[in-house]
Amino acid sequence: MIEIDRVSQIFQTSSRKDHLALSDISLTIEDGAFVSILGPSGCGKSTLLYIVGGFVSPTSGLAKMKGKAITGPGPDRGPVFQEFALFPWKTVLGNVMYGPRQQGVRAADAEAQSKALIEMVGLKGYENFYPKELSGGMKQRVALARTLAYHPEVLLMDEPFGALDAHTRTRLQNDLLNIWERDRKTVLFVTHSVEEAVFLSDKVVMMSKSPGRIRQVIDIDLPRPRRRTELLLDPRYQKYVVDIERMFDDSDEPASNP
Amino acid sequence: MKTNALTGDVLLGLVPIALVIALWQGLVSFGFAPATLLPPPGLVFARLLQQLVTSTFHHEIAATLIRLFGGFSIAVILGVSIGIAAAANPAINAVVRPIVRVLAPLPKVALYPALLLLLGFKHESKIVLVAADALFPILLSTYYGASTVEQKLIWSAMAAGTPRREILFKVVLPAAMPSILTGCRIGLVISCIVVFLAEMITSTDGLGHMLVTAARTFQAVDMFVPLITISLLGLILNGLLQALRSYLLRGFPEA
């Protein structure tokens, strides 16, 4: 269980003014839950993820995992960054193998596991390519495989499918759901797409901007396992999507306000 | 297709070199410069080839190379380790920064008399001079590279379970490699220049010394031989560094 308890984050900007990026966020994420965060650009979604990852310590408040305060990163929480952050000096295989090797898995085993993961994300044949030789969407998939490779209990995904074409996106959404249904990992998933959030999640957290706050948490009560084609025709699914979009439309906050 | 373009580039590049040699030959042939001041290029290259097989010339080259490599290696080892340490540790940073600020712009040749007085006229003073001059470009680029490593690369490695003390070798060093190698390249050229100058100022052997001896006895041909030799040495060493660079940076976009 992840507990976020009255977390606020203040950034010092270069003009020396304090910027309140997150204000008094409280949120509980059950083990094995799939939770999406939706919100306008700049509302602090990434920052919240970094705090759970232990990369950033909040200015005030506390984030806890399994009852223990989060003080730093660890292989129990695997991030997939918006910017991919692949190691440019390693090949696709080298990137994916990095985690298992770091965990002390034998080279041959790590290689076999990594190759299977690379195949799963649809990059078979690209094992020996360097990140610079891949397209944006391919890099994104390598980043996902690299994180899955060390079997984190919690996945922290920052718009992981943002750079993908619609087809690959759908495929990876299904793959992610399959992995999740099999392993029941806890997933904290940032996205801009309302459909994606409703399709994947148990819970959608809607945030608002300036300062970043939680506006509303909506439970998505749709049966699992979910099939995309069935769901698209399901009036309950459609209602969730429309309701959430209305809520964003109704808010009088301009989309980009510093 | 690709090889054609490449040969085209090489041929194009040879044009200005050929022009320079032609101009040089022209100056001599048309009597603008007396052969005692500017010997014809054919004579110079013939002398270079002739010298290349003599053992005294080997000895001079060896002396220069020892100083060059000695100084350059010291500069690389110190520059990279101090640069990384300063980027990673605020306390070291606080001490190193002001000292570098003061020492980096100091023209180290001016220290040469002091080095001569302290270390004598043998290899040591020249090696230290070369190291001192090559150190700062390497140190500064290492520091720059290490302090601009993408934060999320470090985070990714930490999340995968890399202990803090290993981050330096597993992420910071490889990520800073392009910058480090750029620094090494500047350092190498400066090393070539400085070792030659040091040998010109005081030495009993080495390429710089050859030039000074030739100048004293007005042997114009012999003055050009060491200059062309250092240029070729620089070219070869640079080529080796370039090869190392494209091997080490094969994954980086800029290589």
Add this chain to the structure above:
Amino acid sequence: MMSAATLLKRTAPVLACVGLLAVWQFASLVLKNDSFPTAIEAIRAVPSILTDKDALINILASLRRMAIGFALALAFSIPLGLMMGRSRAVAAFFNPLLMVIYPVPKAALMPIIMLWLGVGDVSKTLVIFLGVSLPVIYHSFEGAKAVEEKMLWSGAAMGLSAGQRLVRIVLPAALPEILTGCRTGLVLALITMITSEMIARQSGAGNILFNALDMGQYDTVFAMIIIVGMMGICLDAAFERIRARLVRWSEPQFDMPLSFS
């Protein structure tokens, strides 16, 4: 109001100077070598050099040559380097020649250039010009080559001509790299200035330095080292000021140590 930390930061280079002088003082007291005066003795000899009219004129002449050589080199090298970076043919044409010339110590050309142009200002300025040009060309070239193609495409889409793109897009984008070249050039200009004067043995700071060495006036040798060192430090500080102004946008957060430590 200035906090203790900022005060310490401002004065850190001065503290470093004092520290280095203290190390020198201590070393010379321990070594007790006749040819290695203490820091205090050397500093005492500085005023007598700076008040000597001949010496002062010599030093100022050195600086003037350096300024002229440096300025000419920038005016020539930056455009050449940028053109090389954006045109494959220009690069292929000049690159090999430059690679051949770069490792040659320009001051070593002094004996040859002197035969042609005499021992006067022209030879020495020319040598400095050559010394500064190569790193500046090389870095402008690298900087221009690394400019993102897409920036130029957007420039072209906005209707900029090739020449305008070079000045308005390539130059500013390559500026940080060009300035790295200028800094290397500054170092080489000082090296070249001193050694060329030492070889020509006619005037200038390098001449005073090595004459004193030959005559065994060790106080003067070390006082000159201090003077030349101060010249380097002041020039570098001035350069750094200008650089910080020009490329503020690309400044990395140097004060921020890596966050894992």
